[in-house]
Amino acid sequence: MITGLLGVILLAGCFDLPEISVPHFIPKSPPDSLQERGIDAHPDNAVYLEWEEPGTVEEEGIQGYYIYRGTLTDQEYAFERIATVDRSRGVLYDSDSYIDNTVHLDTTYYYYLRSYNDFAVSEATSDTAFYKLARKAILQEPAGNVYENTPRFYFTHSGRTAGRINYFYLRLFYLEGSEYRPILFAKRHRFDLGNSSYYVYLNGNDSHTTVLYEDLWTDGEGQKYLEKGNYRWRVDAVSGEVGGGPEAEGSESDWMYFTVK
Numbered sequence: 001m002i003t004g005l006l007g008v009i010l011l012a013g014c015f016d017l018p019e020i021s022v023p024h025f026i027p028k029s030p031p032d033s034l035q036e037r038g039i040d041a042h043p044d045n046a047v048y049l050e051w052e053e054p055g056t057v058e059e060e061g062i063q064g065y066y067i068y069r070g071t072l073t074d075q076e077y078a079f080e081r082i083a084t085v086d087r088s089r090g091v092l093y094d095s096d097s098y099i100d101n102t103v104h105l106d107t108t109y110y111y112y113l114r115s116y117n118d119f120a121v122s123e124a125t126s127d128t129a130f131y132k133l134a135r136k137a138i139l140q141e142p143a144g145n146v147y148e149n150t151p152r153f154y155f156t157h158s159g160r161t162a163g164r165i166n167y168f169y170l171r172l173f174y175l176e177g178s179e180y181r182p183i184l185f186a187k188r189h190r191f192d193l194g195n196s197s198y199y200v201y202l203n204g205n206d207s208h209t210t211v212l213y214e215d216l217w218t219d220g221e222g223q224k225y226l227e228k229g230n231y232r233w234r235v236d237a238v239s240g241e242v243g244g245g246p247e248a249e250g251s252e253s254d255w256m257y258f259t260v261k
Helices: 004-014
Strands: 040-042 046-052 064-073 076-086 097-100 108-116 129-133 138-141 144-146 153-156 167-176 179-189 197-200 209-214 229-238 249-252 256-260
Touching: 040 129, 040 249, 046 108, 046 129, 064 097, 076 097, 076 108, 138 229, 153 167, 179 197
Parallel strands: 129 249, 144 256
Antiparallel strands: 040 046, 046 097, 064 076, 064 108, 108 129, 138 153, 153 197, 167 179, 167 229, 179 209, 229 249, 229 256
């Protein structure tokens, strides 16, 4: 039986192997989107990749994808293969996403994909996606057990190294049953480049904070509050673009958990 690379070489010498299709990266969602899609920062100081598999993936017997990563130096791109996503690893294994945790801050990384099957690797490549990781926000409070139902959200971000960060996006989730659902999504403008401390309130935010989505509880006077229960929150620091376009630089903080008693 002819197996492995030798078999591919011998078969290729007998006839032309058909080209196989390649995936396409899902477009990056704008930072003010409640649902996040496409290439993005990951809380583990990593880059998250997401793509759409070819519609002919089963027909062409595509077994997986090779992931290539590159950087730009002196106007020259240098790419190398960094990972393989194997579609045969079971129904619980994602074959349309990957987390690259071998990256560094302040470096723009470029990515493309190739498909492979038993006989060939695609000559064509996917489109190219790129991203740069920035320093993460550090969440301070609320955390742990909280005994007030209108806590302020306080986080810090280094002003010395964050000159390119324009906005912070706070995402608050409430544990309902076994799943967290979003109840507050707010945008905090970084107007003072020398500032390192930031606050978001349930009520009475200043003009530098915009609430993009909320599903909070309100009392008889129309004041927003948090019911007793379990919560988690996160802050995305992003470079942003005029008009709310997708950002190509940013970070996601670690999750902070708290319980309103």
